[in-house]
Amino acid sequence: MxxxxxxxxxxxxxxxxxxxxxxxxxxxxxxxxxxxxxxxxxxxxxxxxxxxxxxxxxxxxxxxxxxxxxTRMDMRECDLTYRMRERLEPMLLTESAPHLTDDDIDELSELQDRIERGTEVEEFLVLDRRLHWTVYRHHNAEELASICARLWDTTQHYRRAFTRLTGSQRGWIIGAEHRLLIQALRDRDHVSAEQVLELHIRRTRVELSRHPEVFG
Amino acid sequence: MxxxxxxxxxxxxxxxxxxxxxxxxxxxxxxxxxxxxxxxxxxxxxxxxxxxxxxxxxxxxxxxxxxxxxTRMDMRECDLTYRMRERLEPMLLTESAPHLTDDDIDELSELQDRIERGTEVEEFLVLDRRLHWTVYRHHNAEELASICARLWDTTQHYRRAFTRLTGSQRGWIIGAEHRLLIQALRDRDHVSAEQVLELHIRRTRVELSRHPEVFG
DNA sequence: GCCGCTCCAAATGGATCCATTTCGAGGCCG
DNA sequence: CGGCCTCGAAATGGATCCATTTGGAGCGGC
CATH class of the missing domain: 1.10.10.10 (Winged helix-like DNA-binding domain superfamily/Winged helix DNA-binding domain)
Incomplete structure (x- = not known):
């Protein structure tokens, strides 16, 4: 590449x-x-x-x-991008999860702690991204990872607008999803981890689709 | 883009x-x-x-x-690429299938007829690709389609080597899978079509993984 | 007064020239 | 005799200059 x-x-x-x-x-x-x-x-x-x-x-x-x-996206394109993420990021998790160390998982918990303490949108975006990509840290699948990164990046602007809009209303949902994900990883239950991750992305997509104003 | x-x-x-x-x-x-x-x-x-x-x-x-x-691939990368195709091409089918006309489906049948009559590897590669992308003809999802095309293209060389190697032994399997796919599309049973397509790609991947010599 | 045509400025596309980096051949030294 | 170092050819990277395309401003005609 x-x-x-x-x-x-x-x-x-x-x-x-x-x-x-x-x-x-x-x-x-x-x-x-x-x-x-x-x-x-x-x-x-x-x-x-x-x-x-x-x-x-x-x-x-x-x-x-x-x-x-x-690049500008409409809601339809953004929705499709999230659907791709739903199918690809769990794959990436599967590639990485078996190699996660206890330290990695502690790091995930600390990141989620910081997410819950914070209120700034920009800080949330950075920490959320860091959390996800810490999960994927040990992947050995460059192609897959670069596609996932691309899908993430191209929707970044709309995720920001969405986060500003919904404020902290969705904070506890994201928190619950993240915590469930981290716990499944800690238990080495990778199938559940995949499932929670897919759920997490799908839930965000569904919420986003209810806010067409994000796409001006 | x-x-x-x-x-x-x-x-x-x-x-x-x-x-x-x-x-x-x-x-x-x-x-x-x-x-x-x-x-x-x-x-x-x-x-x-x-x-x-x-x-x-x-x-x-x-x-x-x-x-x-x-670009050179090893077997692991090729396998992962096929796994991505398994998850993404059914999505692309879903985007396109509802808009397929009867003429499109007749065209698919004719392409499969020609595939079954032919024996040349290069001809097969061209017709097989044309068949798949006729299924996807009416997609309205440029991003998804370009990713699928990329995944297809980057494995093309190894698919060629594999086809030369296995010759016509796999012809009837591919034929059966293609025919089942076309029939499901004709019946407007898009869920089954998705499933057959995923099966078709996975079966090819599994067979390919049994021929490491392709990656010499 | 509105539509269209012409022409020009601004921005992108391509060619040539020069700088920099890489890698291997060959020789020198140990 | 083998390993290392130096030097040079070859290929890539960057700068400048010129060509081409685009789109809009302004003028003219209907």
Whole structure:
């Protein structure tokens, strides 16, 4: 795949990705090669390659002779993306779970503690992601993992909007799901862990589908 | 995503993809920018972009400051790819099946007739692919479809080797599975169609896992 | 007053040139 | 004789310049 090529291109791609995931660049925003190049003190060439890298991760959309925009999703696409996650992330869990150490699982508990103590949306998004990917930490399936990461990233903006909207109402549900997941992992009951994870993603999808206003 | 950008880049990417899928370029083959550029009467720049496009589809692997190789898989990766297909292609079927016309289904039957009459490996690969993607013809899920296509493409070389190896021994199994799939679609029994499709992919995966020599 | 045509500025696409990195061949030293 | 080091060719990465395309502003005609 495309982890290689161009140190500069990769750096620029990472920065672009960061800005999109943190919400600095909203879906629909146009990205102009010259602007990015000047701002990052480089030529347009590595910028062009960076745009391609980020496009291959689904975060921006390119159109020939026209330019690049931060990818925009409608509710239908977002729903489908969550359905894919429901089928793929449990696979990723299965690949990783047998290799989780007791320390890993303690780390999961601590992350959930912090999630429950916190109130900031941005903090929640970071911790939630870190929790999930700690579960997947020992996967040995790059392809699968990169697809899952892509599905996660492309819905990040709408997850943020959704979280802001529903506030802490859903906190205890997510908490219960996370705790059940962590306990199943601690018990080495991987089938249940898979099932809880699928449930967790599906429940979020269903709730999201009840908030069309997230998609403006 | 990355359907746009650079008419030339896109053309070159298509040619590269074609050569890999038809087996002209085997996994592990190194691709040198200068050679491709000279052969296609263009400069290295669109070649570089084409390499990125094809890399984003998983068919070649880039390493910074080193170059590009046709992606090589081991049995474990191939097995995982088939497992992903088992979970995703039935989804794609579900998106498309309700919109299949009687003509579409007749076309499927004719394709299967031709598969059963033929003996050439290359012909089989083409017809088999056409059959599957005729089933998916009316999907309205670009992301899902592009992931499925990617999973299909990256295993193409090993499917070819496998087909050459097992010859026509598996022909009647594939025929039965395809016929059952087509009949379920004709009966508008989409749940059964999904199930047959999953079975079909899983059976192929299991057989493939019994032939490690394919990954020599 | 509205629609359409022309032309121009701005942005993307491609070619060429130069810099940098990698890897192997060949020689030198131990 | 073998291992290491150096050097150079070859390939990739980046910068600059030019070509092409696009879309909108402004003018003209109906």
């Amino acid at each position: 495309s982890e290689g090529a161009g140190v500069a291109s990769q750096r620029i791609a990472d920065q672009l990705r960061e800005r999109i995931l943190t919400g600095q660049l909203a879906p629909g925003t146009r990205i102009i090669q010259d602007e990015l190049a000047e701002e990052l003190r480089t030529s347009r060439l590595p910028v062009r390659e960076a745009l391609r890298i980020v496009a291959s991760q689904g975060l921006i959309t390119l159109r020939a002779n026209q330019g690049a925009w931060v | 990355s359907e746009g950008a650079g008419v030339a880049s896109q053309r070159i990417a298509d040619q590269l993809r074609e050569r890999i899928l038809t087996g002209q370029l085997a996994p592990g083959t190194r691709i040198i920018q200068d050679e491709l550029a000279e052969e296609l009467r263009t400069s290295r720049l669109p070649v570089r972009e084409a390499l990125r496009i094809v890399a984003s589809q998983g068919l070649i692997t880039l390493r910074a400051n080193q170059g590009a190789w046709v």
